[in-house]
Amino acid sequence: MNESIRELLKKNQLSVTDSRMQILDLFYKAPGALAHADIEKKAHKMDRVTIYRTLQTFEEKGMIHTIPTADNSVKYALCKEQCAEGHHHDNHVHFVCEHCHKTICLDDVHVPDVKLPRGFMPLQSNMVVHGICDECR
């Protein structure tokens, strides 16, 4: 496990550091998406600034992606293999549980195509479904 994290960093030409391993580990263990604040609470002895910079780096490398939310919170989740640098294909649906407030990537549920009005050209779609998750029923 620790080894696969190391691999992921190397594959993205990033040096293997404590902070980065710790944050990636959190993402692997997390039940859903993580906000900056979540990481700050769980990652011990890590500077707030380091978290900001690490998340930014990971996103630029296409290792994580942000999840659109209607409140002003920013959440991140791990990308699947398809994501390349600067080229996100996170075309799966995100689910936010109203009960436990977890944000979950439904990797197997594709965002469906919609018919847009004349003249609109779609490039990428995001979909977030709010409801009750399987564990909270």
Next chain:
Amino acid sequence: MNESIRELLKKNQLSVTDSRMQILDLFYKAPGALAHADIEKKAHKMDRVTIYRTLQTFEEKGMIHTIPTADNSVKYALCKEQCAEGHHHDNHVHFVCEHCHKTICLDDVHVPDVKLPRGFMPLQSNMVVHGICDECR
């Protein structure tokens, strides 16, 4: 026009004030959704705090709704009639133009249903499509 704004406020049991009329006017004239910063720029002589409070009030009354975005910006748009207090039915698709960066409500395009994994119960869905809008092609 000025009169319909007045009506809208009264219908929601809000007193008719300058700030509120000005902000609603901006929403009616706006090509798409507005962020706090947009309003601050366009509304003259209005305190930042008043804008925060007005937007919050409008949202609570179901007059406007927030639009989920992947970056950390919060944007608002006018709700259609169906929206009731604390009960948003803004089940239309939002479009963000990569060129002019406008956020547009596609009121006529419904968010399609998706088949969720076993155990997940949907309550509300949001969809944001990024691309090029009709005016920027």
Next chain:
DNA sequence: GTAACTGCAAAATATTTGCATCCTT
């Protein structure tokens, strides 16, 4: 006249930047 709204000041929170030091390669 009274309750609600606004502006100002200030607090609380979140994010970004600069720089010296430390760590990875």
Next chain:
DNA sequence: AAGGATGCAAATATTTTGCAGTTAC
């Protein structure tokens, strides 16, 4: 050894809160 990553301090930006003065009804 060199370049990148981190921590700390501080600058900026964003949002919230309290309170006194003003306005709508």
